[in-house]
Amino acid sequence: MIVLGIESSCDETAAAVVRDDRTVLADVVLSQLDEHRPYGGVVPEIAARAHLDHLDHLVAEALSRSGIGLAETDAIAATGGPGLIGGVMVGVMTGKALALVAGKPFIAVNHLEGHALTARLTDDLAFPYLLLLVSGGHCQLLAVEGVGRYRRLGATIDDAAGEAFDKVAKMLDLGYPGGPAVQRAAERGDPGRFALPRPMKGRPDCDFSFSGLKNAVRLLIADQAPLSEADRDDIAAAFQMAVAEAIADRTKRAMGLFAMTYGGPGALVVAGGVAANAQLRRTLTDIAGQTGFRLVAPPLNLCTDNAAMIAWAGLEHFRLGHQDGMDFAPRPRWPLDPQAKQLRGAGVKA
Structure with missing residues (x-):
């Protein structure tokens, strides 16, 4: 099973291809540090425009490096939130378009779950x-x-x-x-x-x-x-x-x-x-x-934002029969534990 992953929730534009034997076939990340450095922080509008400008060719590069064609993937996973909504929208729409063109399932991944499951990709950790x-x-x-x-x-x-x-x-x-x-x-x-x-x-x-x-x-x-x-x-x-x-x-x-x-x-x-x-x-x-x-x-490289973790989380969900429809709406907030009290901190996007 092979999944193409897309990450665009903040200021890294990324695409990766991951196989279910825990092999990262390709992991491409484009940092936006130079664009945001003059402002001393991430500017959401600049981040969204950069994702829009670069995501297509990063996906093509990831597929080329992996030696896998889009038709050979089993599913397309993209960060569906939480994050800066403009960037999340770019990634979700790109993922949906690729899934439609290739006739593959689309999986919207919680960015936080990507981080949460990375240890299962790197260390095969049990729950x-x-x-x-x-x-x-x-x-x-x-x-x-x-x-x-x-x-x-x-x-x-x-x-x-x-x-x-x-x-x-x-x-x-x-x-x-x-x-x-x-x-x-x-x-x-x-x-x-x-x-x-x-x-x-x-x-x-x-x-x-x-x-x-x-x-x-x-x-x-x-x-x-x-x-x-x-x-x-x-x-x-x-x-x-x-x-x-x-x-x-x-x-x-x-x-x-x-x-x-x-x-x-x-x-x-x-x-x-x-x-x-x-x-x-x-x-x-x-x-x-x-x-x-x-x-x-x-x-x-797998602690900071990356698409390998998104592809892996998508793969974990796909193995369980989960997928999302084309009506999935990007989410600026998406708590992993919906029963927990809502977070309202200035820097919190969960």
Whole structure:
């Protein structure tokens, strides 16, 4: 079984071809960093236009690299949400058109489920497992019980972690994208020089918060102004450590709930763009060792937005007989756990 996947939910345009033996036959990603860098963040209209300009030839390139013709695929999968609605519409309409032309089933994939199931593509992981999904628009802890079956244990009550990295990078004038820029500065800095809060630490729930931490950084910058290069590096290091320790505290709480619910420790999967942060990975490795969980972190290219994860999630659904009609409507919000309380944070698109 072979599925063509399309991803266009934010600022990466991507196409991939994946086979059901967990082989990624082709995975093509075009970044839009240069288009958005002058603005210090993603501009939705520019992102949608870039998807429209490039998606067709990326699909052709993915098929060419895989050695698979469109007629040889078994289904077409495209991100149906959540995300920036203009980009999602481009991907969904392209997927539908290809499915109609080739006479193939169309599968609309939840972008978050693409991240959630990546560990099954890379590590053949069995259900259930605990997922920490941490990116520019999402910060959630979920119990992954099966394809289409998710129980949210915690989520951000305001901003996503990746959004906080971008805003702090902008305040420190470190450049865009914020995550890698903060990490580079933090590697030169002293995380112990400045004291910053660990939001929600010790709370009995598993929720996150980052807006107060961002404000604490803003006040620190104002207090230290004008900043030297060493000041910037030390603030970046203190901020990165605060984020990693706050996430670790919330995740450790979720590990306890998961172990009680599902009969003991299991796997902790970390996914999303912020999962590429080296400090966060080190911190999660430590708490996994303390709690008996196995840490599963997909390769960095499969943590950030990509179409291989969309193709794989589509394949998982197709194996179960799922497909969508041509009347599927793109969704700016699409929670994995519809029974959980609605998220309303500034950076949240779930």
